[in-house]
Amino acid sequence: xxxxxxxxxxxxxxxxxxxxxxxxxxxxxxxxxxxxxxxxxxxxxxxxxxxxxxxxxxxxxxxxxxxxxxxxxxxxxxxxxxxxxxxxxxxxxxxxxxxxxxxxxxxxxxxxxxxxxxxxxxxxxxxxxxxxxxxxxxxxxxxxxxxxxxxxxxxxxxxxxxxxxxxxxxxxxxxxxxxxxxxxxxxxxxxxxxxxxxxxxxxxxxxxxxxxxxxxxxxxxxxxxxxxxxxxxxxxxxxxxxxxxxxxxxxxxxxxxxxxxxxxxxxxxxxxxxxxxxxxxxxxxxxxxxxxxxxxxxxxxxxxxxxxxxxxxxxxxxxxxxxxxxxxxxxxxxxxxxxxxxxxxxxxxxxxxxxxxxxxxxxxxxxxxxxxxxxxxxxxxxxxxxxxxxxxxxxxxxxxxxxxxxxxxxxxxxxxxxxxxxxxxxxxxxxxxxxxxxxxxxxxxxxxxxxxxxxxxxxxxxxxxxxxxxxxxxxxxxxxxxxxxxxxxxxxxxxxxxxxxxxxxxxxxxxxxxxxxxxxxxxxxxxxxxxxxxxxxxxxxxxxxxxxxxxxxxxxxxxxxxxxxxxxxxxxxxxxxxxxxxxxxxxxxxxxxxxxxxxxxxxxxxxxxxxxxxxxxxxxxxxxxxxxxxxxxxxxxxxxxxxxxxxxxxxxxxxxxxxxxxxxxxxxxxxxxxxxxxxxxxxxxxxxxxxx
Ligand code: T1G
Numbered sequence: 001x002x003x004x005x006x007x008x009x010x011x012x013x014x015x016x017x018x019x020x021x022x023x024x025x026x027x028x029x030x031x032x033x034x035x036x037x038x039x040x041x042x043x044x045x046x047x048x049x050x051x052x053x054x055x056x057x058x059x060x061x062x063x064x065x066x067x068x069x070x071x072x073x074x075x076x077x078x079x080x081x082x083x084x085x086x087x088x089x090x091x092x093x094x095x096x097x098x099x100x101x102x103x104x105x106x107x108x109x110x111x112x113x114x115x116x117x118x119x120x121x122x123x124x125x126x127x128x129x130x131x132x133x134x135x136x137x138x139x140x141x142x143x144x145x146x147x148x149x150x151x152x153x154x155x156x157x158x159x160x161x162x163x164x165x166x167x168x169x170x171x172x173x174x175x176x177x178x179x180x181x182x183x184x185x186x187x188x189x190x191x192x193x194x195x196x197x198x199x200x201x202x203x204x205x206x207x208x209x210x211x212x213x214x215x216x217x218x219x220x221x222x223x224x225x226x227x228x229x230x231x232x233x234x235x236x237x238x239x240x241x242x243x244x245x246x247x248x249x250x251x252x253x254x255x256x257x258x259x260x261x262x263x264x265x266x267x268x269x270x271x272x273x274x275x276x277x278x279x280x281x282x283x284x285x286x287x288x289x290x291x292x293x294x295x296x297x298x299x300x301x302x303x304x305x306x307x308x309x310x311x312x313x314x315x316x317x318x319x320x321x322x323x324x325x326x327x328x329x330x331x332x333x334x335x336x337x338x339x340x341x342x343x344x345x346x347x348x349x350x351x352x353x354x355x356x357x358x359x360x361x362x363x364x365x366x367x368x369x370x371x372x373x374x375x376x377x378x379x380x381x382x383x384x385x386x387x388x389x390x391x392x393x394x395x396x397x398x399x400x401x402x403x404x405x406x407x408x409x410x411x412x413x414x415x416x417x418x419x420x421x422x423x424x425x426x427x428x429x430x431x432x433x434x435x436x437x438x439x440x441x442x443x444x445x446x447x448x449x450x451x452x453x454x455x456x457x458x459x460x461x462x463x464x465x466x467x468x469x470x471x472x473x474x475x476x477x478x479x480x481x482x483x484x485x486x487x488x489x490x491x492x493x494x495x496x497x498x499x500x501x502x503x504x505x506x507x508x509x510x511x512x513x514x515x516x517x518x519x520x521x522x523x524x525x526x527x528x529x530x531x532x533x534x535x536x537x538x539x540x541x542x543x544x545x546x547x548x549x550x551x552x553x554x555x556x557x558x559x560x561x562x563x564x565x566x567x568x569x570x571x572x573x574x575x576x577x578x579x580x581x582x583x584x585x586x587x588x589x590x591x592x593x594x595x596x597x598x599x600x601x602x603x604x605x606x607x608x609x610x611x612x613x614x615x616x617x618x619x620x621x622x623x624x625x626x627x628x629x630x631x632x633x634x635x636x637x638x639x640x641x642x643x644x645x646x647x648x649x650x651x652x653x654x655x656x657x658x659x660x661x662x663x664x665x666x667x668x669x670x671x672x673x674x675x676x677x678x679x680x681x682x683x684x685x686x687x688x689x690x691x692x
Contacts, residue, residue, distance in 0.1 A: 002043075008036025010043060015051040016190045017044035018183070026064035027057045029105040031077025033067075037109065038078035041086045041094060052190040053094045055113065056183060061100025062122070063109060068131065068276055071267050080105065080137040081260075087112040088202055093193045097177070097186035098122050101161060108137035111146075114201045115193060116173040117186045118164050124172060125161030131279060132236045132272030132642060136263030140243035141255045145206040146171050149213040149244060153223050156240050157231075204252040214248055233518045234642050235271050239263075270652055274644030277690075278634060281627035281645070285476050286465060289624060295462040298410065304329065304377035306397060307386035308339020308370070311414055314442025315384055317343055318471040320364040321443070327369045327376055340370050346443065375404045382467070384436055386414040394418060395426045402427035410460055412436040413451075417483045420453040430455040434464060437484060438473075439636045447636035448473040449484050476632050479622035486632045488617065489646065492609035495672065497523040501546065502587045504594040505602055507564040508575040513602040518640030523606070525573060528563035532556050549582055605665065608658050608673075611650045615676035618692065626689035651688040659683045 002010040007023035007030075019040040021027050037055065044053045057063060078086075087094050087109070096102075096110035098118040103125050110116050118124075126135045126143075134140060135156065144152035147170040155162060167173045177185030192198070213219055220241055231237045239262040246255040266272050303319045305312050308330040316326045320343075330336035347361040369376070374397075377383050383405055385397050394413060401411055411433045413423055424433035435451025448468045452461055461477065468475025478484045483491055497510050501524075511522025521529070532547050533556045541548045550556075550563060557563035558571055565573035587594055614629045623629050630645020643649050650658050659679050666673035682688065 004040040004043065005032055005036045007032045008040050010040050012050070013187055015049055015194065016187055017047065017050045017053045018187070019044065019053060019055045020058055021055070021063065022058035024059050026061050026101075027059060027106070028065060028067035029063050029109065030067035030070060031075075033063065034078040034080070034083055038083050038086045041090055045086070045090045045092050050092060051194045053090075053092055054097055054183075054186045054190050055094060055109075056097040056186060057099070062096075062098040062102040063106025064101050065104030065106050065127065066136075068279060071276060072273065080108075083109060084112050084138065088114070088204070091200075093190070093198065093200055095186055095190050095193065097182050098124075098173070099182050101125070103127055103161065104135065104139075105137050108135055108139045108142070111138060111142040111172075111203055115175075115189065115198070116167075117175045117177050117182070117189050118167065118173045119177050119179050119182050120164050121179065122164045122167075122173075123161040124164075124167050125159065126156045127159045127161070129157060129159040129236055129240060130275060132234070132269060132275040133266050134236055134240045134243055134259070134263055136260060138256055138259070140240065140259045141247045141252060142203040143172075144213070144244060144247045145203050145209055148209045149219055149248065150223075153220070153241075153244055156244065157223065157227055157237055210248060220245060233640055235269060236266055239266055271642040274642050274648055274652070277627070277644050277648050278630065278641050281631050282474060284625065285474060285628050285631050286469070288461060288465065288477055291458045291461050291465075296459050297463040297466050298381065298408065298459055300324065300381045300410075300463065300467055302327070302380045302382075304380035304383035305386060306374070306377070306383065306401070307388075308336050309386065310342075310440060311438060311442050312386040313339045313343045313346075314440065314444070315386055315414060315438050316368065317346065317364075317443035318438075318473070320367050322471045323367070324471075325367045325369070327371060327380060329371050329374055329377060331372065333372065336370050336372060340368070343368065374400055377401070378404050378406055380405065380409060382410045382412060382463075384412045384414055386438075389415060389417065391418055391422065394423050398423050398433070399426045402429060408432070410434070410463065412464070414438055416487055419482075420451050420480045421455070424453050424455060431457040432460055434460055435480075435484070436464060439486075445636060446472070446474050447486075447632060448475045449478050449486060449632065449636070450475045451478055451480060451484055453480055474631060474635050476628050477624060478628075478632075479620065481617070481620065481622045485614075485617055485623050485629055486636045488622075489610040489613045489629070489633070490637065492613045492672075493606045494523055494527075496605040496609055498545070498547075499669075500597060500602055500605060501583055502590065502592050502594075504597040506575065506580060506583065509597075509599075510602055510606070513599045514606060517603060517607075518643055520638040524564040528557040528565055528567075528573070530557070531559055532563050546579075546583055546586055549586065550579070555579075604661050607646065607649070608662055608665075611646050611658055612662055612673070612676050612679060614647050614650075615678040615682075615689075618689075619676060619678045626692055647689040651690050655679060655688060656683045 004010055009020045011018045021033055023033050041053060044050045094113040095115045096113040099122050101123045102110055104127060107124050126139050128135050175189050227237055243259040243262050246258040302325050305316045305326060305328045308328050316328050319326045350356045351358055351361050383401055387393055387397055413435050416437055420435045424430035427433055434453055434456045437449035439445035439447050450464045465475045500510055501507055507524035511525050514522035533551050536551045541552050543549045554560060555562040558567055561567045564579055566576045567573055617623050626647035629647050633639035633645050634641050639645055659675050662673045662675045
């Protein structure tokens with residue numbers, strides 16, 4: 001065994017050289033790994049006794065891509081083109097032996113090899129698009145030559161990996177290895193290559209699939225139309241289309257050059273920096289400073305849900321999807337029946353779309369028990385309360401639950417705003433009480449705010465975070481404050497949006513600016529979707545806000561065909577002349593001199609107070625880190641991932657710019673814009689939120 005470098009070993013099996021990469025956790029194609037590969041293949045190629053070379057990885061996966069943490073830093077070690085020269089351009093057949101996830105640059109390195117062998121469970125793909133990048137080492141030029149242009153576009157634009165069976169069909173791999181016998185199978189394949197004098201098969205020379213797609217612009221046009229909506233605001237996908245177009249139009253090496261340039265141009269872009277930031281942020285959220293990874297977790301084998309409404313039903317589905325039995329409790333039979341019917345309907349719809357089989361639906365519904373009696377939850381390990389958002393009702397439920405639930409059971413509230421400590425205080429087990437704030441629709445939205453109470457025990461936190469992962473959520477630990485992280489910041493935006501439409505803008509102006517910024521919809525369209533009458537009551541309504549006036553007029557949002565917008569029968573929204581008049585009259589009555597408000601001001605007034613509130617949340621330690629706040633907004637409120645989140649956005653435009661604008665607004669519009677001390681400090685120290 002020869003150590004090529006710290007992460008690469010070279011061994012010999014007769015006349016076959018085996019290059020083993022060992023660079024945990026995912027054998028990323030770092031400078032060391034690239035150099036080890038280049039020098040190892042070079043060494044083996046120069047050794048006359050060697051007839052073939054096998055490249056294999058130790059650990060849980062084949063190379064899972066370039067080392068994302070190296071992007072934006074000065075390049076060191078062997079370059080990707082050098083690697084290509086050593087492998088594809090080398091004199092000896094190189095066979096890639098793959099397991100786990102061969103992704104990005106790792107998959108491209110394998111496509112530089114002459115042959116590929118993989119275990120049946122291996123996955124292959126180009127997730128670069130999720131990082132605001134495109135494959136930069138030949139993926140856009142080589143994959144179409146194997147899978148055909150349409151399939152390659154789907155792989156590159158979706159970023160979704162495909163399996164070994166598909167890879168074999170496309171000729172991406174040449175043989176399936178026996179599971180857990182990858183090395184032996186790869187050596188046997190290399191043996192066959194040598195003994196049967198198989199040629200140095202270079203994918204660059206395979207043009208039949210390319211020729212078949214030449215002169216058929218409809219292929220890319222169709223894809224362009226399909227992805228235009230999905231990738232509204234994103235940049236990288238256009239570059240991916242151009243690179244694949246080059247594979248069709250240009251000789252291989254020219255296509256490679258163009259791909260490389262497109263790739264290098266994307267690395268410094270704000271979008272790619274944002275999406276790479278989010279990649280690591282999504283992995284940091286799970287790390288809780290004072291709850292180490294070895295903190296014992298409590299068993300959760302049965303879950304109780306109180307309330308079978310929209311949230312309760314969605315919450316229950318998450319656990320049923322994970323194979324955990326659920327007992328759902330409601331106060332009235334018709335409400336219970338309605339809730340169960342909704343769950344069944346949701347599953348049937350998913351089955352109709354082919355994403356579940358009827359057997360899956362049966363299995364999940366089979367894990368669900370429904371009841372009217374709270375004490376049927378006595379044997380649950382975790383009970384999640386999802387009743388009406390009222391403190392007295394919640395305290396009443398928790399008081400009763402505490403007497404019923406078994407010792408050691410965790411009691412969680414799905415409250416969106418209320419004080420978890422106050423709820424916990426009505427129980428005898430405040431250390432086993434926390435918030436688990438799901439987002440509607442709860443079975444779809446990825447975000448789960450895990451609300452840590454003052455007395456919540458560490459094993460309970462560890463259990464909730466692990467459970468979040470188990471049910472496919474991204475769990476973000478937050479502290480107790482009104483509205484936690486997401487809603488607390490949302491309140492800032494909603495307040496400014498309401499003020500802006502009195503001062504001179506119209507709801508559709510504000511929504512257009514927020515929509516163009518990249519969010520799925522603006523504050524007024526969102527309110528119409530949720531219903532303007534949430535928290536409104538005819539009895540107490542006094543026409544004191546536009547919202548109240550609209551509700552009094554029966555304009556309660558989409559569900560009534562009218563709200564801030566008028567809606568046609570297919571729920572398409574259009575600006576309402578009546579609402580415009582209501583706003584003008586209301587402002588006049590308030591003595592407000594309306595003025596022209598620029599789109600820039602609308603954006604700053606909606607976003608900067610959110611950033612400022614984020615700073616306060618960090619000051620109060622209601623979030624562990626700025627990137628957690630960004631993960632909340634991306635996964636719970638549709639903040640565009642290519643803008644990294646509100647706190648990343650602040651760093652991108654400069655905390656100084658945010659501070660200056662807030663001060664300017666404060667001078668004319670008062671306290672709502674008073675900068676958070678943390679923001680002042682960051683600017684004074686010339687730091688960013690990321691530096692905290
Ligand atoms: N670079 C650097 N670190 C990485 C990494 C990578 N590519 N992939 C994972 N890690 C770290 C991660 O931060 C975490 O660290 C640990 O590994 C485990 O990851 C030229 C341009 C492989 C499916 O986008 O999708 O190639 O938190 O928790 O759930 O064309 O990681 O423990 O300190 O996610 O088992 C393309 C990204 C790069 C793949 C494993 N490749 N990785 O999932 O573990 S661009 C990717 C993943 C490229 C070329 C281009 C997943 C995984 P820590 P994990 P997992």
